[in-house]
Structure formats: structure tokens, C-alpha cells
Amino acid sequence: MEKSGSISIFQRFEGLPIIIVFALLLALFMYTAPTVFLQPFIYTTFLSTLPPLILLAIGLTFVIGAGEIDLCFPAIIAFSGFVFAVLFKEYNLGWIAVVAGLASGVLVGFVNGVLVAKMGIPSFMATLATQFFWAGMATVLSGGKSYALREAEQSSVWQWIVGRPFADSQTAWLTQVPLQALWTTIIVLFLWLILTRHRFGEHVLFIGDSNEVSRVVGIDVDREKIKLFTLMGFLAACAAIMLTLENKNFFGNQGQGYLLTAIASVLIGGTSIFGGRATVIGTVFGCFIIGMVEAGLVATGLTGAWVRTVQGLIFLISIIFYLYADEPQRRRTFFARLGRFQGFGRVQSAE
Amino acid sequence: MNQPLAAAVTAVEPAFRDIVRLEGVHKYFGAVHALNNINLAIGRNEIVGLIGDNGAGKSTLIKVMTGVTAPSAGRIFVRDKEVNLSDYSVRRAHSLSIETVYQDKSLAEKQPLWRNFFVGRQITNRFGFIDFKREKEIANQILIDVIGFRGVGITVDSTIGNLSGGERQGIAIGRAMHFNADLIILDEPTAALGVAEVRKVIDFVGRIKTSGRACIYIEHNLAHVHEVADRLIVLDRGAIVAEILPKDMSVMELTEYLIHLQRKT
Numbered sequence: 001m002e003k004s005g006s007i008s009i010f011q012r013f014e015g016l017p018i019i020i021v022f023a024l025l026l027a028l029f030m031y032t033a034p035t036v037f038l039q040p041f042i043y044t045t046f047l048s049t050l051p052p053l054i055l056l057a058i059g060l061t062f063v064i065g066a067g068e069i070d071l072c073f074p075a076i077i078a079f080s081g082f083v084f085a086v087l088f089k090e091y092n093l094g095w096i097a098v099v100a101g102l103a104s105g106v107l108v109g110f111v112n113g114v115l116v117a118k119m120g121i122p123s124f125m126a127t128l129a130t131q132f133f134w135a136g137m138a139t140v141l142s143g144g145k146s147y148a149l150r151e152a153e154q155s156s157v158w159q160w161i162v163g164r165p166f167a168d169s170q171t172a173w174l175t176q177v178p179l180q181a182l183w184t185t186i187i188v189l190f191l192w193l194i195l196t197r198h199r200f201g202e203h204v205l206f207i208g209d210s211n212e213v214s215r216v217v218g219i220d221v222d223r224e225k226i227k228l229f230t231l232m233g234f235l236a237a238c239a240a241i242m243l244t245l246e247n248k249n250f251f252g253n254q255g256q257g258y259l260l261t262a263i264a265s266v267l268i269g270g271t272s273i274f275g276g277r278a279t280v281i282g283t284v285f286g287c288f289i290i291g292m293v294e295a296g297l298v299a300t301g302l303t304g305a306w307v308r309t310v311q312g313l314i315f316l317i318s319i320i321f322y323l324y325a326d327e328p329q330r331r332r333t334f335f336a337r338l339g340r341f342q343g344f345g346r347v348q349s350a351e
Numbered sequence: 352m353n354q355p356l357a358a359a360v361t362a363v364e365p366a367f368r369d370i371v372r373l374e375g376v377h378k379y380f381g382a383v384h385a386l387n388n389i390n391l392a393i394g395r396n397e398i399v400g401l402i403g404d405n406g407a408g409k410s411t412l413i414k415v416m417t418g419v420t421a422p423s424a425g426r427i428f429v430r431d432k433e434v435n436l437s438d439y440s441v442r443r444a445h446s447l448s449i450e451t452v453y454q455d456k457s458l459a460e461k462q463p464l465w466r467n468f469f470v471g472r473q474i475t476n477r478f479g480f481i482d483f484k485r486e487k488e489i490a491n492q493i494l495i496d497v498i499g500f501r502g503v504g505i506t507v508d509s510t511i512g513n514l515s516g517g518e519r520q521g522i523a524i525g526r527a528m529h530f531n532a533d534l535i536i537l538d539e540p541t542a543a544l545g546v547a548e549v550r551k552v553i554d555f556v557g558r559i560k561t562s563g564r565a566c567i568y569i570e571h572n573l574a575h576v577h578e579v580a581d582r583l584i585v586l587d588r589g590a591i592v593a594e595i596l597p598k599d600m601s602v603m604e605l606t607e608y609l610i611h612l613q614r615k616t
Contacts, residue, residue: 199479206470209459215419216456218441218471276461 014196015282017321018269021314022285025292033299040173042299046291047177048162048246051184052077052239054287056258057265058191059235061283063123064266065195066228067208067275072112072127073262075134076236077243077255080105082138084241085147085250094157102237108134109233113226123229139252146251149244162245180242187238192280204228208275264311265290268318289314367430370395370534370565371416371449376425378411378589385411387589389425393534398556398566400580400597402573404613407586409569413536416567417451418444430533445472450527451536457523458511465490465507468526489529498525498555517548524555528562535559536567541575553579573609577602587612 013019030037056073063070084101087093093100108130115126152158161183166174195201203224206214214221239258244250267273268289269282293314294307323334369392378386386408393399401409414420416427418439427434429447444451451457458467468490474482490507498521511519520540527535537556541549549572556579559566570576576583577597583605585593592612595605 193480197480197483199473199475199481202466202470202473202481205462206459206466209461210456212456213459214470216441216451216453218445272461276459 015270015279015285017325018282018285018289018318021318022289022292025289025296029292029296029300033296033301036299037296041176042295044173044176044178045295046288047181050287050291051180052243052246053258053262053265053291054184054284055187055235055239055242056262057269057283057287058188058280059232060262060266061269061271061278061280062191062195062201062204062228063232064263064271064273065208065275065278066204066225067211068116068123068225068228069263070112070123070127070229070232071259072108072131072134073232073236073239074255074259075131075138076105076108076233077240077258078138078252079108079134079240080237081240081244081250081254082142082147082252085149085244086142088152088155088157089147089149094155098157098161098241101241102234105233105235105237105240106230107233109230109236110226112233113229116229117222117225127229135252135255142250142252144252146249149248149250152245152248158245158248162242178246180246183238183242187235188280188284195278195280200224200227205276205278208272208278210276261290261311264315267322268315270318270322272322273319367395369393369428369431372428372431373416374426374428376412376415376422376427378408378415378420379423385589386415386422389591391584391591393565393567395533395565396560396563397581398560398568398579400576400583401567401569401586402571402576402583402609403586404609406588408589409586410538411589412586413451413538413567413569416444417441417449417536442471445530448531448533449536450530450532450534451538452520452523452527452540454539454542455519457526458519460510460512462511463507464494464505464509464511464514464522467511467522468493468507468529472530493525493529494522497528498522515548516544517551520544520548520552521555524552524559528559528564532564534565534567536569538569539571540568541570541572549575573605574602577605585609585612 026037036042056077059073060070080101083104084097087097087100091097112123112127112130115121115130116123119126149158153163159179161180163179164175164177165179166177169175195204203214203219206217206219207221207224211221240255243254247254265286266283267286269279269284269286271278271283290311293310297306297310298304372392373389376386376389377384389412391412401412403409411420415422418441421436421439427436427439429449434443434447459470462470465487469481469486474485474489476482487507494505494507505514505518511522514522524535524537524540540552540556544552553575556566556568560579568576568580580597583595583597584591585595585608593608595608600608
């Protein structure tokens with residue numbers, strides 16, 4: 001039995017395996033598509049397109065780390081995006097529209113949390129239901145219309161959230177660097193600190209490990225779960241606003257397509273689907289991989305149809321890898337299930 | 352090695368008779384009468400064995416005592432003072448120096464040992480950020496001094512999932528002792544353990560007594576409780592049916608008595 005005076009190298013450096021995979025993939029694409037991947041513009045494009053995915057995936061890292069799931073965030077992207085777009089465009093409310101958009105996301109997340117924690121509905125069901133409800137709400141209220149935010153770049157909201165701070169620079173690629181990359185970096189760093197060093201992060205992981213243990217050690221499980229879903233709602237609203245501003249357009253199904261990519265990014269990154277283990281850094285690199293595979297394959301000359309196939313393959317391989325590398329208990333039970341019982345059916349050997 | 356324990360002994364000299372006392376406690380789960388008029392007092396420095404068949408209400412009794420579930424009726428006194436049941440919780444019980452070590456629900460499997468020591472009462476700064484270094488230092492101290500793990504390849508960074516059952520119980524009990532619990536409740540700590548592991552746990556129970564604390568020890572294996580307990584309480588179908596001093600009855604007689612109790616329906 002491995003005693004853990006020796007912590008494995010994978011545990012010491014958060015997200016190490018996925019960073020290696022990322023580097024290999026990057027090298028591969030630099031080789032297969034040098035015209036794209038050896039130029040700076042693909043990276044500045046990533047900086048403007050990846051932030052919404054990263055924000056969603058970070059929120060999900062907390063949710064999945066706590067052993068829950070949130071399927072509602074695509075609807076929050078639609079709903080909060082709508083709240084923001086309509087107030088911004090029709091009522092010219094500027095920053096108030098931003099605040100209202102964020103508040104709507106927080107509210108939806110809070111309701112999800114209450115449904116899960118207080119009413120005891122499994123999060124899969126609760127958030128599936130609310131995702132239909134809020135996506136429907138967004139369509140009903142917007143009447144199915146899209147809102148084009150022309151002239152948005154004149155507003156301080158646009159300039160501060162998704163502006164291009166170096167637009168006047170001489171270097172061509174520098175003019176493309178978007179501000180949302182900065183905000184996202186700050187949020188990610190903050191949430192990384194929260195997950196690894198804050199009481200809340202520790203509670204999240206313990207809840208993911210076992211609700212029962214968490215109650216026994218005195219964690220207010222219900223309250224922490226409500227906070228968790230509220231945080232997810234807030235991040236989804238941030239993503240919605242960034243997305244709407246970046247596209248200068250709101251449309252009702254703008255959240256679609258994020259659901260599975262965000263979940264995949266989290267799991268590729270090394271967060272356990274069973275809860276109890278979560279890594280923000282892994283998730284960020286998971287997002288990079290998901291985003292890069294798409295661009296990389298197309299630039300390599302494969303058709304877009306290959307993108308999902310390869311993403312699926314990476315997803316599957318990483319899940320299997322984590323199952324075996326990181327969770328000895330689960331590995332043991334797995335083998336036990338295959339009939340290779342150890343120690344007379346005792347999962348944990350006595351000594 | 353016993354230095355922290357000695358310090359704890361001198362600290363425990365309070366002015367109360369019973370660390371915890373239940374009066375007329377009832378608990379219903381729907382139509383099931385899980386606890387029926389429980390009157391029970393636990394003295395300051397005694398080990399009380401709680402025995403009874405499956406479903407006798409042992410675990411429910413513990414849960415009521417430690418604030419996990421509220422009783423349907425009755426009163427609870429801690430250190431001779433009545434507790435307000437409406438805000439009695441696990442946290443409250445912790446702050447009243449009552450700690451519980453559950454069979455397999457005390458430690459989170461995938462988390463490192465040091466986090467398991469402090470979760471629920473982390474050492475944090477004003478903003479809730481955990482003081483890593485101090486937590487690890489203290490955890491290491493407990494590991495070596497209180498639990499006596501030395502040179503067995505277990506560090507504060509060890510993941511609980513990699514430890515044996517006995518080691519886990521040791522850690523849970525050590526945690527309880529560190530937080531100066533005056534009453535430590537053990538819920539079947541030796542279930543599913545090998546012989547050598549059981550020995551360790553029983554030694555831990557002995558240390559609870561010598562360090563001047565009280566302990567409630569729930570156990571299936573009569574020989575184990577008989578060895579360490581000062582007093583045995585027998586629960587049957589939610590009620591206390593007997594109180595036995597181990598010196599008055601051998602393990603054999605005790606077994607006979609319990610079998611007899613079962614037949615008498």
C-alpha cells in the first residue's frame with residue numbers, strides 16, 4: 001500500500017499532467033499548422049474568445065468539486081445577457097445594466113442553491129428544470145429577438161470590460177489584446193486562492209468528499225451549497241456580459257454550446273466528477289485545450305467535424321488517466337468489481 | 352510524549368458533576384419511537400460503554416447528544432447547565448467540548464490529514480484565509496505527541512484514503528483530544544478493523560481516560576467494551592434497560608444476558 005510520506009509529483013504541482021498535455025498539443029499544432037500557431041494573432045483571438053468559457057468552467061470546478069452539477073448556466077447566459085442587453089440598449093442604462101445583469105445571475109444561482117440545499121432536489125434535476133425555465137424566460141421576454149449593440153464601443157462599459165487598451169500601439173498584435181483577459185485572470189487567481197486557501201474552498205472539497213462527514217465536522221452544508229450555486233450564477237452572468245459585449249450582439253441561444261465544453265474542460269483539468277478534488281489551474285488548461293483543439297484541427301486542415309471527435313477522445317483519455325492516477329480507492333473498488341477481490345472483500349487492507 | 356496530555360489534565364478541574372445529562376429524552380422518526388424516555392448522566396472522567404443490538408437506538412442517542420439531530424422531547428444538560436435545544440448544533444457541541452468520532456464518517460477520504468484536523472474550525476485570518484503553516488505545524492505536533500505516529504510513513508500531507516482503519520480512528524481521536532474535548536464519543540471505532548488495529552484503538556480509549564476526560568464508547572464487540580469501560584449501559588428498542596458494572600459480570604455472562612434480552616420480546 002502506498003503510504004503518502006512521498007506525495008506524488010502530480011499532487012505537488014497542481015494541474016501538472018494537464019499542463020504537459022497542453023504543451024504537447026501546442027507543440028503538435030505548431031508543427032502541423034505553423035502559419036497559424038507561430039503567429040501571435042491566434043493567441044490574441046484566444047484571449048478574447050476564451051474568457052467566457054473559462055469563467056463558466058471555474059464556477060463549475062467549484063460546483064463539481066462539491067459533488068454537485070449545474071446545468072443551468074447556459075440559461076443564465078441567455079437570461080442575464082438579455083437583462084443586460086435590453087437595459088443597455090433600450091434604456092441606455094450603461095453601468096446600471098451591468099449591475100442588473102450580474103444581479104439577475106446571482107438571483108438565478110441563489111434560487112438554484114435553495115432548491116438543491118433546502119428542498120433537497122438533486123442538483124442535476126433542479127438545474128435542468130431551472131435551465132429550461134430561464135432559457136424560456138429569456139426567449140419570452142426578448143420575443144425571440146436579438147439585440148445588436150451597435151456603437152457599443154463608444155460606451156465606457158464596453159471600453160472597460162472588453163476594450164482594447166493598446167489599440168493605438170504600433171505592434172499589430174498588441175492592438176488586439178482585450179481587457180476581458182485581464183478581468184478573467186484576476187477572477188481566476190482570486191478563485192484559485194479561495195479554493196486552495198480559504199475556508200470556503202476547503203468546505204467545498206469536504207462537501208464533495210462526503211456530505212455526512214462535512215455535517216459531522218460542523219460545516220453548514222446547506223449554506224455552503226447555496227453560496228456555491230450563487231457563485232456559479234454570478235460567474236455565468238459575468239460570462240454573459242462579456243460575451244454580449246464582445247459580440248456586440250445578444251441572441252437568445254448564445255449560451256448553447258457552452259454546456260458540454262465547460263463540463264469537459266473541468267474534467268479534463270483533473271477535477272473529480274465524484275467530488276472532493278478540484279483544481280482551478282487544471283480547469284484553465286482544460287479550457288485552453290478545448291479551445292485550442294478546435295482552432296488547431298481546422299488550421300491543420302481537418303474539417304470541423306473532427307473537432308468534437310478529438311475533443312471527445314481527449315476527454316475520455318483524461319478521465320481514465322485521472323481515475324487511475326489519482327484515486328487509489330476507486331481503482332481498488334474497480335478491480336474488486338471485476339472480480340479481483342483483495343483482502344477478503346475488504347476494500348481497505350487492514351495494515 | 353505525554354506532555355500535552357499532562358497539561359490537559361491540570362486544565363480539567365471544573366465545577367460540575369456530569370459532563371452531559373439527558374432527562375426524559377424522546378425521539379420519533381415518523382411513527383418509529385427511536386428513543387424512549389432516556390435518562391442518562393455521564394460523569395467527568397468515566398468511560399461509559401453503550402451496548403445494544405442493531406437498531407436499539409445507540410446511534411440516534413449519540414446524534415441527539417451531539418446536536419446532529421434534535422430530540423422530539425426532553426432536556427439536555429451540559430456541565431449541569433441546560434442547553435437551548437433550538438440552537439444546539441454540532442458547532443455548539445464542539446464549543447462545549449463534546450467531540451464525536453464516528454465509525455467511518457469522521458474524516459474526508461480525499462483530503463490531506465492536516466485539513467481533516469482543522470476543518471470546521473480552521474485557523475484563519477480576518478478574511479477567512481487559512482493559515483496553512485500553523486495548521487500544518489500543529490497537525491504535525493498532534494501526530495507525534497498525541498497520537499504517537501512516529502516513523503510510520505504518515506505525514507500531515509498524507510491523504511486519509513491511504514491510511515488504515517486503525518490509523519484513521521487514531522487520527523480522529525487525536526483530533527478530539529487536541530481540541531480539548533471533555534467528552535469524546537466513539538461510535539463503533541473498531542468495526543471492520545483487524546486485530547492489531549483494534550488493539551491500537553483500545554489503547555487510544557485508555558488514553559482518553561488517563562488524560563482526565565470522559566468517553567462514551569459504542570461497541571458491538573462486548574469483549575472490547577468490557578475491557579475499557581467503567582460502566583455499561585444497555586439499550587434495547589430505544590430504552591435503557593440495564594446498567595452494568597464490568598466487574599460484576601464477565602464477558603460471558605454479559606453475552607448471555609444480552610441474548611436473553613433479545614429472546615424476551
